[in-house]
Amino acid sequence: MSEMLTTLEQTALSEYKYGWVTNIEADEAPPGLSEDIVRFISAKKNEPEWMLEWRLKAFRQWQKMEVPRWSNVSYPDVDFQAIKYYSAPKQKKVLNSLDEVDPELRATFEKLGISLDEQKRLSGVAVDAVIDSVSVATTFKTQLAEMGIIFCSMSEAIQEHPELIKKWLGSVVPVTDNFYSALNSAVFSDGSFCYIPKGVKCPMELSTYFRINAAGTGQFERTLIVAEEGSYVSYLEGCTAPQRDENQLHAAVVEIVALDNAEVKYSTVQNWYPGDKEGKGGIYNFVTKRGICSGINSKISWTQVETGSAVTWKYPSVILKGDNSVGEFYSVAVTNNHQQADTGTKMIHLGKNTKSRIVSKGISAGFSHNSYRGLVKVAPNAVNARNFSQCDSLLLGDKCGAHTFPYIEVKNNTAQVEHEATTSKIGEDQIFYCNQRGLDTETAVALIINGFAKEVMNQLPMEFAVEAQKLLAISLEGSVG
Amino acid sequence: MLSIKNLQARIEEKEILKGINLDIKPGEVHAIMGPNGSGKSTLASVLAGRSDYEVTGGEVEFNGKDLLELSPEDRSREGLFLAFQYPIEIPGVSTTNFIKTAVNEVRKYKGQDPMDAVEFLKKMKEKMKLVEIDQSLLTRSLNEGFSGGEKKRNEIFQMAMLEPSLAILDETDSGLDIDALRIVAEGVNKLRDGNRSFLVITHYQRLLDYIVPDYVHVLYKGKIVKSGGKELALELEEKGYDFIKEELGESVEA
């Protein structure tokens, strides 16, 4: 009781201090971050006390932390007090027909080969009877529930499955892991929760695509995937269609847990707004993604296709704790114009006979910079650890840059760590050869880069791969010739 | 079908083609011989539209069109094929995928639908037999790690798939062993149908034993300095290029 009073008192005091009255009815928090705002967010979401405490703890830690500056990207400092940390998920403005959609956006949809219904859904046109994504989602949900699979929004999970959330949230990415994970933990808006019970092989690709309330949760997304013993799931995040967002800063956290003999495959296509040709605007994407193979023989595999954002800072990692566990990272990162990407992975070998494989393909065009940063760490007890890393860079033009920063820390002499790196250019002679066979330069570039990225693209689920291939080509349009 | 008039071209300020005249009629096979550096590959590249070369004068008509006005890809789509002296490699792209893209680009240009998979496979099989190329080669990355001879054979296979109206073969015979040479030449001969024309660049009379040309031209310092029938190739083989130089009034060191 007294505790509650203190909280109230505090609230009252800080209201005064900040000159802002917490209005639970408000759709939006004013700019800036304070304990009040964290309380407001939590209250808005009707969260239980433990969740609020968790957030507050994170906020207090965050206040003590500093913005990381070690990556190979440069951008103006983000003013964290100028950002709004909560706004109610807005219904997108409903349009009457596709004719009202930005023609540039439509042209991209067309090139991606996205169906008309899907185009409508993505651009917020009221979809008529036949394909209603909501009902599609519900159908899947029932089917999954019968198998004991939980697939819902994080907000829902906090309400419905508190014991699971309490157990696993922050267990892979501790709140204080880094500046952005602490920030995310304090203010995360929503995200997905996915739980695969013991022995269950999820029969379909789980995708945020099918989730009803995926919209408007982009900025501080929080995802948690737990695969119990012997289970399997393939999870798909993102969407190849261009995504615009008014929020410039994105700081998501994704956590994956794989128990004994479990396997999780996580595929992402990231296509946030990259800014214009001069490098104005665009999203800063600072993501923390980490999985732990905590059980024996478990496996976590990250596949990512990164084409969007002005600045990307992202290192999906795997902690190989269980003996014989396997971690994989397959990445294609494309940068064009003035985009900057600093991305890679960390493979932390703790258990015996653990294996990791890294395949990174960086494609740079225009004035962009593309860095691979990888850490392979083998702990003293990780007998017989194996790692193979392949980092290839492809340059289009001579004003862009590719950089590779492989860090290797081996503390056990039975480890075998191999690293290969190449840098190549799309040659004019390659383009001319293709031209001579009737391919225009755009088609030629698309063919060459897809050949370059093939090993990674092959990891994507089929239906996704086709779109992702086209996306690569579109991202590089106009960068050659 | 191809008519070249006074074609001149340069690269980086260096005049290489200094007024080429050449007429090729449907179904004809013309051979071009000439010493290293005389401009043979340059002529092939200029006809195919390589942008490094600047055309400084002359005209080229191809199937009734102004060839020099067309983009390189449109020249290809109009039926001009160049078998490269040095075919390039494209990692991660199989020959099958590459040639399928090429075939369909040409079809698109002609307003046709893409070829369906069954039809395409049938055509592949047929042409593979024609140039005796192994399927395993076609599933590998285009030219990557191919031997010199395999690359050349792959060029001829692509030619067979694309069915051009004019094929320019730039030293397709060099680097081939005797069997491969025969196979490639036979492949070419099978594609001679009375309509399709060939411009064969070679250093060796040997190839012309297999692919019998209607005309032989000698390219020297950017000009065609002598033309004749297939016997000219024999004469060159016997005497070397010195007699041409003599005819041109150039001094020849003993």
Ligand SMILES: Nc1ncnc2c1ncn2[C@@H]1O[C@H](COP(=O)(O)OP(=O)(O)OP(=O)(O)O)[C@@H](O)[C@H]1O
């Ligand atoms: N990029 C370039 N810059 C300057 N000179 C060039 C360039 N490319 C070609 N040349 C020159 O143009 C001339 C003609 O070259 P080309 O390749 O056409 O000769 P070729 O007759 O095909 O010779 P070969 O029999 O050796 O194949 C040569 O002297 C060559 O050095």
Ligand SMILES: [Mg+2]
């Ligand atoms: Mg040559």
